[in-house]
Amino acid sequence: MTDVPSDVADTFDRRDAFVAGQEGYAVDSTRFDGYVTASEGERWETEYEVTVRAPTLQAATADEVGEAVADGWFETLQRRLEDAPKATRVSVELDEYTVERDGEEVVVTFRFSLGSESQAADVAKTFVEYVEGTYVEGIVPGYDYVGVVADLMDSASTGGSEGTRGGTPL
Template identity: 80%
Template sequence: MTEVPDAVTDVFDARETFVPSANGYVVETTSFEGHVTASEGEAWRTDYEVTVRAPTLQAATADDVGPAVREGWLDTLDRRLEDAPKATRVAVDLDEYTVEADDEEVVVTYRFSLGGEREAADVAKTFVEYVEGTYVEGIVPGYDYVGVVADLMNSASTGGSEGSRGGTPL
């Protein structure tokens, strides 16, 4: 595994948002699993990869979700998440962006290069939070949500946590 550059380690270690992991950092400010890795890039830049794991629509509900709804939901999520760089305070050009799904999980990956470690930490945190916020905004009404998604919906509507909820967060 590639070693995280020292300048990146110094910045990420100084922030409460990030917790060191085996080959990078875990973002602790969201309910979804966010992970950041960094490696030496060209010239003065560092290459970053931000990966966020979230449940698929089917995995987040106690109900059976039809294929048309599942596919439409994933397509819409994909298109909306592509705009994550617009949510940052610095100009970020993505080197790569992917959304992949299996039966239980959606894996969103952003790859980019930046020269400033502080800005990169801000961008990484923003990307992870953007995925979670966009996911919650795209929840399909009418299903009985469970697990982390039910907790997010409940927090959005009441500020509490129950673990099971139906309807939309608004």
């Protein structure tokens, strides 16, 4: 398990949405892989890093996605995810925010500092869920989606899970 301050570990261990693992705490309230790590800050605050891995548009479809569509989708996702701090119930300023492509994955990273472990757990969970929700809202109609994205779309529209799906989520 990644080393985190003991007070942070105690808080995250008490929360249903977090599961301790090798890469930090996994957030299991979403279908995408979301992880949180924490380290002692220079001040009284603890530094947190939330990382979410999701498929690129091309990796989520059975169809060929043109470069212009793939790039436009990625740029739109980047812009929309900048608003993640507004989705929290606490005022949080990001120390760093990145959205990068890593092969067939999009890797989203939020870094922030907070003094309250409880609030940090809420913020981290919100960030991971915000990435998933924003991703689903940005689904491009007209493609045959597969894997986890097809499952998300199916859940959004019917409450079930089929594994393949085309069209929009709602």
